[in-house]
Amino acid sequence: MHKIKVDLKERCYDIVIGKGIVSGVKPDPSVFRPYVSGRKCLVVTDSNVKGLLGARLLKILGAAGADAELAVFKAGEGSKNIGTYESLLRKACKLGLDRSSVIVALGGGVVGDVAGFVAATYMRGIDFIQVPTTLLAMVDSSVGGKTGIDLPEGKNLVGAFWQPRLVIIDPAVLKTLPKREIRCGLAEVVKYGVIMDDKFFSFLEKNLCKIKNLETVTYGKIISRCCELKAEVVCKDERETTGLRAILNYGHSFGHAVETVTGYGKYAHGEAVSIGMCIAANFAVLNHKFAPSMAERQLNLLKALGLPTILDRGIKPAQIYGAMFKDKKTEKGKLRLVLPSRIGKVSLVKDADGESVLEAIRSVV
Numbered sequence: 234m235h236k237i238k239v240d241l242k243e244r245c246y247d248i249v250i251g252k253g254i255v256s257g258v259k260p261d262p263s264v265f266r267p268y269v270s271g272r273k274c275l276v277v278t279d280s281n282v283k284g285l286l287g288a289r290l291l292k293i294l295g296a297a298g299a300d301a302e303l304a305v306f307k308a309g310e311g312s313k314n315i316g317t318y319e320s321l322l323r324k325a326c327k328l329g330l331d332r333s334s335v336i337v338a339l340g341g342g343v344v345g346d347v348a349g350f351v352a353a354t355y356m357r358g359i360d361f362i363q364v365p366t367t368l369l370a371m372v373d374s375s376v377g378g379k380t381g382i383d384l385p386e387g388k389n390l391v392g393a394f395w396q397p398r399l400v401i402i403d404p405a406v407l408k409t410l411p412k413r414e415i416r417c418g419l420a421e422v423v424k425y426g427v428i429m430d431d432k433f434f435s436f437l438e439k440n441l442c443k444i445k446n447l448e449t450v451t452y453g454k455i456i457s458r459c460c461e462l463k464a465e466v467v468c469k470d471e472r473e474t475t476g477l478r479a480i481l482n483y484g485h486s487f488g489h490a491v492e493t494v495t496g497y498g499k500y501a502h503g504e505a506v507s508i509g510m511c512i513a514a515n516f517a518v519l520n521h522k523f524a525p526s527m528a529e530r531q532l533n534l535l536k537a538l539g540l541p542t543i544l545d546r547g548i549k550p551a552q553i554y555g556a557m558f559k560d561k562k563t564e565k566g567k568l569r570l571v572l573p574s575r576i577g578k579v580s581l582v583k584d585a586d587g588e589s590v591l592e593a594i595r596s597v598v
């Protein structure tokens with residue numbers, strides 16, 4: 234079992250990573266006990282994860298001394314809305330949850346974001362535990378305290394910063410996750426290597442077979458490192474005020490534009506981020522900020538992991554370029570880009586030159 238401390242002073246919490254904590258033959262209720270014993274817990278999950286782990290987690294929480302109930306909503310981003318949020322709040326009322334109760338999010342980023350927002354706002358905020366079950370949620374969304382829902386007008390438009398009290402990660406639950414979801418999580422994993430840790434990037438290059446074979450021990454190491462890196466950034470810039478947290482958006486400005494232009498469906502988020510990181514790297518190369526050999530290493534790793542690195546035919550670079558200016562992260566018509574200077578280091582560029590942005594987008598057609 235590996236423990237990582239997210240040192241946010243009074244909002245400090247542990248991320249506990251261990252094979253079998255939730256899925257094992259003899260799961261261990263002791264990690265949950267101090268957080269749930271004698272308290273009402275509402276376990277929020279989705280329709281896919283319910284059958285895989287719902288009953289199991291209820292049993293573990295029961296053994297840890299909690300009075301736990303389950304709330305389930307339909308799996309998918311389409312459920313990350315006000316309707317689901319309202320029904321969860323009302324279920325919490327009906328079950329008599331009070332200020333001492335705990336919300337437990339069991340699932341991917343969708344479950345974590347909605348359940349976290351319920352916890353942030355129910356009775357002005359109650360305790361919240363994350364049990365992420367997708368790779369993306371394990372390495373990204375479960376750590377850092379961003380919670381929220383979508384509106385028909387756009388993604389993540391309503392939300393709150395609300396840190397969990399505890400994050401429990403069992404890498405063995407990834408065995409049932411569809412391969413495409415694994416690949417999408419891996420795009421975020423590669424991102425951490427490029428932005429912060431060249432040794433970790435090399436580790437990924439050297440362990441391709443184990444990664445492809447979904448080796449639990451290797452995933453345990455990968456998840457631990459990503460959580461450490463994310464915790465480091467979040468502790469220095471919890472609410473995105475100093476700009477440091479923005480480095481986690483590497484590849485995302487281009488990626489979001491790819492998702493927007495293709496109508497959220499053709500590319501999954503991680504796939505769009507993979508293409509986005511290629512565009513960002515090519516832009517940095519064009520501006521002599523990043524060695525071509527480094528961009529090639531990133532390209533090769535993404536390809537080897539089965540991620541897309543070029544745009545499908547029919548998608549026009551000018552459309553992607555146009556969509557980038559509509560991104561909420563665009564500041565007064567200026568593009569803010571996170572660009573690599575070497576593997577393991579990035580910097581923020583505030584007013585990227587439009588013509589070379591377009592040229593970089595053209596380089597992945």
Ligand SMILES: NC(=O)c1ccc[n+]([C@@H]2O[C@H](COP(=O)([O-])OP(=O)(O)OC[C@H]3O[C@@H](n4cnc5c(N)ncnc54)[C@H](O)[C@@H]3O)[C@@H](O)[C@H]2O)c1
Pocket residue numbers: 279280281282285308309310313340341342343344346366367368369370373374375376377378379380388389406407408409410411414
């Ligand atoms: N809060 C943050 O900081 C943050 C960061 C990144 C992304 N997000 C959000 O996360 C969401 C995406 O998360 P996601 O990619 O985890 O998607 P998701 O929650 O929709 O999960 C993907 C699919 O996998 C299924 N699933 C989950 N665990 C499984 C398992 N162990 N075995 C089999 N199937 C399983 C789910 O039911 C779903 O169908 C987006 O809404 C995004 O905005 C939030």
Ligand SMILES: [Zn+2]
Pocket residue numbers: 421485502506
């Ligand atoms: Zn992302």
